[in-house]
Amino acid sequence: MLLIEDLQVELAGNVILKHIDLEIKPGETHILFGPNGSGKTSLLMTIMGYPQYKVIAGRIVFRGVDITDKPINERARMGIGMAYQRPPTIHGLKTRQMVQICAGRPDLPVDELARKVNFSDFLERDINAGFSGGEIKRSELLQLMAQNPDLLLFDEPESGVDLENISLVGNTIAQLLEKEFVPSQEKTMLQKKRERRKMGLIITHTGYVLNYLNADKGQVLYNGILSCADNPRDILKCISELGYEECVRCTLASN
Numbered sequence: 001m002l003l004i005e006d007l008q009v010e011l012a013g014n015v016i017l018k019h020i021d022l023e024i025k026p027g028e029t030h031i032l033f034g035p036n037g038s039g040k041t042s043l044l045m046t047i048m049g050y051p052q053y054k055v056i057a058g059r060i061v062f063r064g065v066d067i068t069d070k071p072i073n074e075r076a077r078m079g080i081g082m083a084y085q086r087p088p089t090i091h092g093l094k095t096r097q098m099v100q101i102c103a104g105r106p107d108l109p110v111d112e113l114a115r116k117v118n119f120s121d122f123l124e125r126d127i128n129a130g131f132s133g134g135e136i137k138r139s140e141l142l143q144l145m146a147q148n149p150d151l152l153l154f155d156e157p158e159s160g161v162d163l164e165n166i167s168l169v170g171n172t173i174a175q176l177l178e179k180e181f182v183p184s185q186e187k188t189m190l191q192k193k194r195e196r197r198k199m200g201l202i203i204t205h206t207g208y209v210l211n212y213l214n215a216d217k218g219q220v221l222y223n224g225i226l227s228c229a230d231n232p233r234d235i236l237k238c239i240s241e242l243g244y245e246e247c248v249r250c251t252l253a254s255n
C-alpha cells in the first residue's frame with residue numbers, strides 16, 4: 001500500500017503541495033486530474049523521491065516502510081516506477097541498454113518486449129534523442145515493462161500519442177497494472193481482482209486512459225490541494241461541463 005499523510009512540499013522556495021493525504025491499496029488504480037501548474041507532476045516526482053521536491057511536513061509510507069527520506073534508487077528497488085512526461089535525452093546510452101538497466105538483469109528479452117509496444121526500430125538509438133512525443137511515451141512504457149514495479153506512476157501517458165497507438169498505450173498500461181485478464185473456469189473475475197497487487201497513479205487531462213482500464217478512484221489536485229475524490233468518469237464529466245472550480249466547490253460544501 002502507498003500511504004501519504006499530511007504531505008507538504010516545497011519547490012524553489014514555494015510550497016507547491018499542501019496537506020496531501022492519499023491512500024492507494026494493493027490492486028487499486030487512482031486517477032489524478034487538475035489544471036496546468038496545480039502540482040500533479042510534483043506529487044509524482046515527490047513520491048519517486050526527486051530531492052529538489054523538498055518534503056517540509058508529512059510522510060510517505062510504501063509497503064509499511066517510511067520512505068520519506070529514501071533516495072530514488074532505493075524507492076525504485078522497493079518497487080516504485082514512473083513514466084515521465086518529459087524524460088531527459090541521454091547521449092551515449094542506447095534505449096536497449098536503458099531497458100536492461102531498468103530490468104536489473106542482462107538476460108531480459110528486450111526485443112520481445114519492444115515488439116509489444118511497437119518499438120523495435122528504436123532500440124539502437126540513444127535514449128529519447130529526437131524521439132517524438134508519442135515515441136517517448138512508448139519508450140517510457142517499455143522501460144516500465146522491464147522494471148515491472150509494484151507502484152506505477154504515469155504522467156500524462158496518452159498526451160501526444162496518435163489515435164492508432166492510443167489503444168496500444170492504454171492496453172499496455174492495463175497489462176502493467178494487471179487489469180487485463182480473461183476470466184477462467186478456475187477463478188472468477190472477483191477472485192482475480194482480489195489477487196491484484198499492482199498499484200497505479202495516473203495523471204490525465206483527457207481521460208482517454210479510462211477507456212482501457214477500470215480505475216478505482218479519481219482525485220482533483222487544485223492549487224496544490226487534493227480537493228475531490230469520486231468516480232473518475234464522474235469527475236471528468238464534471239470538469240468538462242463545469243470546470244475545475246466546481247470540484248473545489250463540491251469539496252468545500254462537503255467539508
Ligand SMILES: Nc1ncnc2c1ncn2[C@@H]1O[C@H](COP(=O)(O)OP(=O)(O)OP(=O)(O)O)[C@@H](O)[C@H]1O
Nearest residue numbers: 011012016034035036037038039040041042043085
Ligand atoms: N524547477 C522549478 N522551479 C520553480 N517552479 C517550478 C519548477 N518546476 C515546477 N515549478 C512550478 O511548480 C508548479 C507545479 O508544477 P507541476 O509541473 O507539478 O504542475 P502540473 O499540475 O503537473 O502541470 P501540467 O498539467 O501543466 O503538467 C507550477 O507552478 C510550476 O511552474
